[in-house]
């Protein structure tokens with residue numbers, strides 16, 4: 413059953429989640445090819461459209477600042493074909509909190525969805541290296557459990573470095589899942 417958002421039927425849904433300030437809105441703007449990457453904290457959510465080849469994708473860019481993210485995130489994540497978890501690699505004080513939410517989002521994610529974990533803000537000198545993040549968040553285990561549908565990449569949404577490769581991965585997986593669903 414397609415989900416209805418603001419009265420529109422949505423079949424191809426992607427959700428961007430992560431703690432406040434992680435870089436979700438910046439990333440979505442970059443993916444849309446917008447020149448202005450300046451953002452303000454997202455209150456509630458932004459609903460955007462993204463193109464993957466000729467597939468139109470409804471992208472929910474959720475605000476990380478809500479007090480009880482569960483109420484907002486869960487219905488989006490559970491209906492998504494693709495989920496992008498954006499992690500702030502430079503904020504060491506929030507690793508534990510991010511890890512907790514990551515586990516929750518992984519539990520909500522449909523079994524046949526594509527799950528992309530992005531270690532964002534790699535341009536900052538204080539950014540934790542990818543290996544350290546993988547170790548701290550136990551990502552090895554997630555990758556080994558679903559090697560074809562769970563991917564981890566370092567990137568900088570701000571500079572654009574490292575964004576193309578994971579987006580390519582997500583686009584390919586997304587297309588495969590949609591094609592399978594429509595058969």
Ligand SMILES: Nc1nc2c(ncn2[C@@H]2O[C@H](COP(=O)(O)OP(=O)(O)OP(=O)(O)O)[C@@H](O)[C@H]2O)c(=O)[nH]1
Pocket residue numbers: 430431432433434435436437438439449450451452453454455474475476477498532533534535536567568569570571
């Ligand atoms: N240095 C650096 N800064 C970034 C990067 N990505 C985002 N930022 C900055 O981080 C701040 C927050 O970015 P947003 O994209 O608004 O973060 P968000 O995850 O959408 O935050 P909420 O909407 O509050 O959940 C902004 O000042 C961005 O410019 C990055 O890759 N590197």
Ligand SMILES: [Mg+2]
Pocket residue numbers: 436437438451452453454473474475476
């Ligand atoms: Mg935002």
